[in-house]
Amino acid sequence: MTTDTKQARAGWREIRDEVRRRIHRRDWPPGELIPHETALAEEFGCARTTVNRALRSLAEDGLVDRRRKGGTRVALHPVRRAVLDIAIMRQEIEDTGATYGYRLVQSGIERPPANIPGGKGFDASCLHVVALHFANGAPYAVENRWIDGRLPGLDDAPFERISANEWLLENIPYTGGTLSFAAEQAAPDTARLLDIAAESPVLTLDRVTLDGDRVVTAVKLTYRAGHRFMARL
Amino acid sequence: MTTDTKQARAGWREIRDEVRRRIHRRDWPPGELIPHETALAEEFGCARTTVNRALRSLAEDGLVDRRRKGGTRVALHPVRRAVLDIAIMRQEIEDTGATYGYRLVQSGIERPPANIPGGKGFDASCLHVVALHFANGAPYAVENRWIDGRLPGLDDAPFERISANEWLLENIPYTGGTLSFAAEQAAPDTARLLDIAAESPVLTLDRVTLDGDRVVTAVKLTYRAGHRFMARL
DNA sequence: TTTGATATTATGTGCATACATAATCCAGAC
DNA sequence: GTCTGGATTATGTATGCACATAATATCAAA
Structure with missing residues (x-):
């Protein structure tokens, strides 16, 4: 009791x-x-x-x-962590209620660029893919991507039909990566693809994906000004 | 055996x-x-x-x-989560090895803006503070902030000396918030403060901080083009 | 066929206990 | 005084158990 x-x-x-x-x-x-x-x-x-x-x-x-x-x-400096959900582009667009569209712009083997925002570079020769994502028929983002040429199945990947974004996520394992945002003036080609004035501000997202410590793919996504990335605290 | x-x-x-x-x-x-x-x-x-x-x-x-x-x-759509560490501005700048500087530009009671990126608005009248953050003496970011006028201690807050960024984080409790990035053309005032050309692209970060479901503060941070926000996957 | 009560199941959480591990403290050797 | 190695301590992890909770599956009554 x-x-x-x-x-x-x-x-x-x-x-x-x-x-x-x-x-x-x-x-x-x-x-x-x-x-x-x-x-x-x-x-x-x-x-x-x-x-x-x-x-x-x-x-x-x-x-x-x-x-x-x-x-x-x-914590002395309460470093808050913001969490950002990264979906594949199609998902991202369809989630806004828009119809997704995709067009491959170019694709070919190239020497990878020297500097990659994340740090190290590629080991080998790369597939360079440029593609355009559409929302309701209007250009939404340019995808400019380098992919490690030695990835299995890469030769058969149907990039005319499926974005590298999507193919990679569903076919290639990775363990981590980095991601960075910046504002830039649109490069002429990019501006043309996005159908905006030549030096408009654009939001870019650079993403480097690693498998272990090997760079699997590096991509720069360029969004028209006005686009917002949301995160929650 | x-x-x-x-x-x-x-x-x-x-x-x-x-x-x-x-x-x-x-x-x-x-x-x-x-x-x-x-x-x-x-x-x-x-x-x-x-x-x-x-x-x-x-x-x-x-x-x-x-x-x-x-x-x-x-998971069907492996929504990756990127984690972004948000420190106070001083920390952010000192972490790059630069010397931090701060200047209050203006401060006064104002009607809060109608639209806040996070959703709801303010209940009451607001303190509107504009300030500049420097790295090694060069303009680094503009802080444009609205603060709920009823927060305790607000009248005594020494915003000439300490950034609202810092004061709030150390003095006002909050439970969550949202955060969004965008690229814009610098507004004339902002461009002048940042010492850049009138229509340069800038990276903006809009942050809305909540305590429960009450908006405590909303801030737009404007960074010069070239600035990068890094996150890890 | 629909409805609704009930059993079943997989994860969610809590507890007591034990030991692991990292960092610190401190005594004793030099 | 300085150094070193063990005692101490707070968190980290693992275990077996019990029960909670949510969602599904089942089956009988209407």
Whole structure:
């Protein structure tokens, strides 16, 4: 016959939220150590595992830094992570309700470019593909891509029909990569393809895809001005 | 006398990697159900908990979809998630090795703008702040910000000295927000501040910060062309 | 055929426990 | 004083178990 109030037992989400609240309220200011997992477990009346789950989640969000033996401290510079969903181009366009269109502009073996935004370069000769993506018949983005020439199945890939974007994602394994945005003036060819004035501002997305530490493909996508990439905090 | 080779016991990372490998190798093609946690646990000779940890991690990466009772299936459209680290401007600049500089351009109470890229608008009157961030003495980015006028402490905030960017992050709690990139032609004022030609392309980042569902602040950061935002896949 | 209650199933979460690992502290050797 | 190696400590991970929850499947009643 304990005086146990039988309050809803804390789940890891509640603990996470409560800790977040305390951090935001400055109960635990930036840079400060917060109580040990064991202490929190006792306070919340749950197992250490549960507290661990909560704190791990906050660490993934960048709100706290955790180190073995060092304990958990509130992140000094709360580097927020924004998450950006990258879909294949067709998906991206169809999601807006528009009809997707695709046209191959050129394709051929070439020496890869020297500089790739992500760092290293290609090992071998490359397939260079330029293509255009349409939304409701209007040019939407130019895809300018180099692909490692040694990828299996590349010779048979039907790039007249399917965008390299799509083919690669569905046929070639990769382990990671980098991605960068920039604003530029449209190059003449690109402007012509996008059907915009010669020096209009365009949004470019450079993506380098790696398999291990080998560059599989590098692509520059060029969007007309006005296009927006959305992410959530 | 089993033929047990006493191989290093599988940790959740190994399991995660092995599953990822199988998915990439198309052992389990997109859309396909993969074996149950229990089955995998048996195969890998570990507890279900461990498999759960691995699969959960893959689900967070968007590589698989999991549903109770429905099982785990390989994501049909492998929406990759790119993660973008957002630091405060000073940090961002100092990280490149440059010296940070800041100048307040204007500040005053104004009616908030009607359209905010993130969706809803402000409830009340706003503080409108325009400021410039410098890297090694050269203009780096323009910060054009609206702040909910009712935030506590706002009147005393020393925006001549500290950027709103920094002050807000360190003083005002928030729960989430959205963020979007676009390329534009620099508006005349902005071009002047950035010391670039009148219609140069610029990269803009619009950020809306929420606390619950109330808009705390909305900001447009304008970077000179050539600036890159990097993210990792 | 439809409906709705019920059983089944796969994942989700929590707990107690144990051990692993990294970082730090600290005593003792030199 | 400095260095080194072990004790200490907080987090990291794994396990077996139990029960929760959501979604489906099944089957009987209307």
